[in-house]
Amino acid sequence: MLSKIQALLAAATALWAFAGHAAPAEDEPIYRDVAIIGGGASGSYAAVRLREDYNMSVIVIEKGDRLGGHVNTWVDQATGRGFEAGVQNYIDLPGAKEFFARIGIPIANSTRAPNEQVYVDFTTGQRLAGFVPPQPADRTEALRRYLAFAEQYVPIMEPGWWNFPKDGADIPPELLLPFRDIVDKYNLSAAVPQIFATTGFGMHDLMGSLALWVIRSFNVDMVRVLLGINAGFVPASRRNQDLYDAILARLGKEAVVLSSTVATFAKAPRKSRMKILGVANSATGEITHRFKVKAVLFTAAPAPANIAPFATFLSILPDLGPFAAFKFSATHVGVVSHRALPLKTTLANTRSESQPARYPLSPPAHPFNARFENYADSSVYRVMAVGDENFTDPDRARAVVETSFEKMMAAGTIGTENNTTSTQDSRLEFKYWQPHGLVNAYIDAEDLKKGALGKIHDFQAYYDFYWTGAAWSVHLTTGLWQFTDTVLERLVGDLKKIWG
Ligand SMILES: Cc1cc2nc3c(=O)[nH]c(=O)nc-3n(C[C@H](O)[C@H](O)[C@H](O)COP(=O)(O)OP(=O)(O)OC[C@H]3O[C@@H](n4cnc5c(N)ncnc54)[C@H](O)[C@@H]3O)c2cc1C
Numbered sequence: 095m096l097s098k099i100q101a102l103l104a105a106a107t108a109l110w111a112f113a114g115h116a117a118p119a120e121d122e123p124i125y126r127d128v129a130i131i132g133g134g135a136s137g138s139y140a141a142v143r144l145r146e147d148y149n150m151s152v153i154v155i156e157k158g159d160r161l162g163g164h165v166n167t168w169v170d171q172a173t174g175r176g177f178e179a180g181v182q183n184y185i186d187l188p189g190a191k192e193f194f195a196r197i198g199i200p201i202a203n204s205t206r207a208p209n210e211q212v213y214v215d216f217t218t219g220q221r222l223a224g225f226v227p228p229q230p231a232d233r234t235e236a237l238r239r240y241l242a243f244a245e246q247y248v249p250i251m252e253p254g255w256w257n258f259p260k261d262g263a264d265i266p267p268e269l270l271l272p273f274r275d276i277v278d279k280y281n282l283s284a285a286v287p288q289i290f291a292t293t294g295f296g297m298h299d300l301m302g303s304l305a306l307w308v309i310r311s312f313n314v315d316m317v318r319v320l321l322g323i324n325a326g327f328v329p330a331s332r333r334n335q336d337l338y339d340a341i342l343a344r345l346g347k348e349a350v351v352l353s354s355t356v357a358t359f360a361k362a363p364r365k366s367r368m369k370i371l372g373v374a375n376s377a378t379g380e381i382t383h384r385f386k387v388k389a390v391l392f393t394a395a396p397a398p399a400n401i402a403p404f405a406t407f408l409s410i411l412p413d414l415g416p417f418a419a420f421k422f423s424a425t426h427v428g429v430v431s432h433r434a435l436p437l438k439t440t441l442a443n444t445r446s447e448s449q450p451a452r453y454p455l456s457p458p459a460h461p462f463n464a465r466f467e468n469y470a471d472s473s474v475y476r477v478m479a480v481g482d483e484n485f486t487d488p489d490r491a492r493a494v495v496e497t498s499f500e501k502m503m504a505a506g507t508i509g510t511e512n513n514t515t516s517t518q519d520s521r522l523e524f525k526y527w528q529p530h531g532l533v534n535a536y537i538d539a540e541d542l543k544k545g546a547l548g549k550i551h552d553f554q555a556y557y558d559f560y561w562t563g564a565a566w567s568v569h570l571t572t573g574l575w576q577f578t579d580t581v582l583e584r585l586v587g588d589l590k591k592i593w594g
Contacts, residue, residue, distance in 0.1 A: 134163020219501030434509030
């Protein structure tokens with residue numbers, strides 16, 4: 095027992111030492127203007143801007159042991175080369191390159207040699223010999239039609255949901271149709287494999303999803319890149335994590351607590367508008383810090399587990415709107431290797447019913463591994479396991495990837511040429527494996543019709559809470575930065591009015 099207490103104390107002390115504070119948690123809370131919950135794409139960006147452009151003090155409270163969220167860079171220690179399991183590249187939207195320059199991260203064009211695509215039904219492990227992918231010219235034309243369709247809705251969907259109809263009855267009816275109806279209406283079937291491979295695999299059910307959520311996930315900026323109208327870029331180092339490591343170093347110990355979550359939340363005494371946050375080590379639950387803040391910028395997914403510490407305050411709202419209505423899917427990403435996997439090839443999980451060219455059929459049923467994608471000039475592969483919002487156990491997700499591999503081995507789709515079917519050789523090696531948490535927030539048609547999304551920004555400023563992150567905007571880093579700018583403007587304006 096004693097050693098457990100000592101271990102907890104040691105963990106708390108270590109975290110305290112990182113935060114660079116002399117006072118223990120029970121002392122007078124440490125003052126910061128804004129607490130930022132989550133240090134992913136939007137939280138890290140917001141922290142830099144609030145401090146440097148608005149002269150505000152911040153504390154970023156991040157559950158993980160680094161900043162960066164969905165960035166998952168695995169670095170091969172033997173060569174120093176980075177392999178991106180999560181975020182791949184950044185779309186060149188206004189302000190994005192300037193932000194990299196500000197942080198001191200040189201950038202390069204994002205170019206990749208295409209892999210050969212091999213279509214395999216991962217439920218059987220069988221190669222789909224009869225599957226005929228769309229011709230490139232047909233795919234391009236279908237993407238153009240998709241872009242024209244999606245662009246109509248940009249004014250009410252970006253940035254964020256600020257201009258979305260308040261009344262559910264005013265939502266354009268097309269947005270509430272299942273995507274398969276839109277595919278029929280606009281003749282988009284030749285674009286479906288591309289949409290699935292780009293972002294659609296992460297949705298709960300691409301073809302059954304409402305058109306609204308497909309546009310949200312496969313947004314116009316991505317389509318413009320695929321059509322060569324815009325371009326993406328990457329850090330010149332080819333390690334996306336470099337940006338966030340540089341942000342961590344720049345913000346310094348006084349502005350970030352890692353491996354931490356908010357455990358308690360209370361109003362400050364004596365009629366103050368300040369809020370007091372008790373911050374705990376995310377592994378031990380031990381309270382390590384208390385912060386007194388004017389406002390909270392919440393950037394993590396607004397899922398029950400994340401908003402639990404604040405629920406008492408938020409439930410004062412007559413209608414919990416998006417908090418009650420949001421649903422998510424969950425993804426896990428990794429880097430694997432095995433000599434039976436083919437080089438320069440992507441093994442893409444495709445239903446056998448899709449043969450010979452029936453693209454709009456439903457994607458694989460949850461949970462599934464989307465593909466084994468060989469990174470250029472390497473013998474390692476990107477894998478991605480996807481499921482519904484209960485699919486959060488990393489071991490279960492890893493087993494889904496292993497099973498898809500074993501099925502291909504058993505079916506002889508891979509491994510026969512290299513004589514690698516012995517038990518010893520059949521184990522897939524995981525170089526890296528990370529849960530991505532809850533992604534692709536969506537709301538069902540019934541709740542949308544009740545106005546759940548139109549009311550979403552009524553939550554901004556409520557109880558001095560402000561909201562950003564992928565659930566409130568696009569699932570795209572640089573688009574999310576643009577949306578975050580609009581929230582920061584509101585937050586800073588409000589704080590000036592209240593506090594002078
Ligand atoms: C597989 C995949 C590939 C992608 N590829 C690209 C790409 O190539 N280019 C691109 O622009 N976008 C890409 N995206 C989208 C991009 O990752 C997201 O748009 C962006 O990361 C979302 O930023 P965020 O701040 O909302 O969330 P995140 O980046 O996920 O950050 C949320 C942070 O909050 C932390 N957190 C969660 N709960 C708590 C809590 N209770 N307390 C404290 N902290 C908490 C998490 O640890 C995380 O660090 C990809 C997404 C996925 C899933």
